[in-house]
Amino acid sequence: MTKEIDGFISDLPKGCITETDIYTDRGVLLCPKMTIMDSKMLEALSQYKGRIHVIVSYTQPETTDETPEEDKSVTFEDSFKKYAEESLTSIFNNVDDVDSLTSGAKEIGEEVFSIIDDSKDLFINLSKLKVSDEYTYKHSVDVGTMAAVLAKALGESKDFVHDVTISGLLHDVGKEKIPAEVINKPARLTPEEFDIIKTHPVHGYRLLSESKDITEDMRQGILNHHENVDGTGYPRGLLGDRIGKMGQILSIVDVYDALVTKRSYKEAKTPGQAIEIMFTMSNKFNMDYFKSFLSVINAFPNGSEVLLSSGEKAIVMRQNKSYPLRPVIKLVNTGQIVNLASDPAFLSTVIMNFVNTI
Secondary structure, eight states: OEEEEEEOGGGSOTTOEESSOEEOTTSOEEEOTTOBOOHHHHHHHTTOOSOEEEEEEOOOOOOOOOSOOOOOBOOOOHHHHHHHHHHHHHHHHOTTOHHHHHHHHHHHHHHHHHHHHTOSSOBBOGGGTOOOSSHHHHHHHHHHHHHHHHHHHTTOOHHHHHHHHHHHHHTTGGGGGSOHHHHTOSSOOOHHHHHHHTTHHHHHHHHTTTOSSSOHHHHHHHHTTTOOTBSOOSSSOOBGGGGOHHHHHHHHHHHHHHHHSOBTTBOOOOHHHHHHHHHHTGGGSOHHHHHHHHHHBOSSOTTOEEEETTSOEEEEEEOOTTOTTSOEEEETTTOOEEETTTOGGGTTOOEEEEEEOO
């Protein structure tokens, strides 16, 4: 939870994290945002006796509940996974039949949308979404679903959530126009081959240009899903808001899914590794959208057993929204409940990997 504090250093809750910079009453920076207020930091700041104004986040006191919270991740039933794979096979094998392409994507998208729309508080756990071992189908459904969850978390309208779902399903359809030997090459692409790959958003836009089921905003999302807010993306090197909401949302979820998915030329990153990499790329994303993404991504699902950097094993008990790499855990050996986001004794402890996943 968050709290706005207009007072003094002594008013800061121990273990809270600053969401804004703290300045003295003369405008001198005391400490930057994202600082954890452990005992040492509070003692250092206590020398300042003037007023401060800051927003902080913190968690409720820990309970000794032995049961992990219910996992609220989006879940697809096996019947839907089978239907989605069969439909996507048909769609991507007949991309020149635009009417069938878009109507098929719309049917799948509406199924995904209905699942998202019926749920109030969702997390993303990709292990529960997997529809296929085939990359194209898995990636398409992952991106469409994550885009929908992120758009809903951002407070977008039902129509927007619906449309971005379908755009996510179709975001890579232009790759069907790229030579298979380039798409499936099991080694690093040459600069010339990468230039060919970078044309796929344009191919996708053109394929869908005559479809009555795909709006121009949806086409722009597909065209712009590899654009970066700092202007370093492709195909047009757009800056900031020129990319559009859908493009900015699709960019974030596309990068995450690409990182955590195994391909012929690379191993998959763990969810934690992927998020750490994305932090180093954060200048490429809309930061408000990226922060919302962090609040819904479930890197370590409730109930999963994880290995800590200390060598200890732990069970994930519940999530800390906006801090997906630092959930509340229970140490297996001692039963101690630890909030990795705020416990001063565990600030240097990180989750290394899963022991197993439920």
